[in-house]
Amino acid sequence: MNKIKSIVVAGLGLTLGLASCDSGNLRRTPGHIYAPDMTYSRAYETYTSNPNFSDSLTSRPPVAGTIARDHAMPDHIMEGDSVAYKTFTTAAKFSSDELKEGGRLFNIYCGICHGTNLDGNGPLYSSGKFASMPANFKDGKYLHMPVGQMYAAIKYGKNMMGSYASQLDPKQRWMVIAYIKKMQADNGGDAFTFGEAATTAPKADSASAKATAKAEPKTDGKQIAANKMK
């Protein structure tokens, strides 16, 4: 009985083995072709020569200006165009998590010079090893600096400050700027405009406004806003 079993198994193995050897040949000579368009593609193979293009390459580069999926839009700010710097901006708004991320990036890339509390007195400068004082973002000179000018400083550098374009992609640059602007708003700068549309804020606003109004009945709107930011 066992003998018969092993003969059957060996026979099956042999048949399968032979059949698999033959398949290469079968594919190359398909015999009758039901749909020749499918068997013989009319499209050019990727790396074959192509008479339709002057460089005869079938594999084409992407169309100029193509942006890879999930990549940020490029910016068009040119180095040295200080007029454009002042008006360049973004419509992006950032969540509190993104602001936090902006702060994390700031502390990694900028804090060493500008200080983690943004006073321009980071450890590299305070150690005396860096000749030029980094911008003090809490100082009046920088408190109202246009965001595009900040963006240009990150992208192209400014005097002793090198470019951070290779470390931060455009979105990260804006997140860092949003973080700086938020910190500035909290320290007497312009009102913060990069935040997400206020959803819960109005409630908190009116509550704090009421509280302030109680404490100082004559306080006007401007002062309330300033108080809120502290």
Ligand code: HEC
């Ligand atoms: C190696 C030290 C150093 C690092 C790191 C650094 N900066 Fe600066 N930064 C400076 C110095 C110095 C200046 C002053 C340049 C000047 O006005 O001569 C400056 C100026 C600036 C200005 C003002 C630009 C202007 O037009 O006056 C901005 C904005 C700025 N830095 C942002 C950043 C940001 C954001 C980062 C992190 C991505 C960063 N910096 C990292 C040294 C540094």
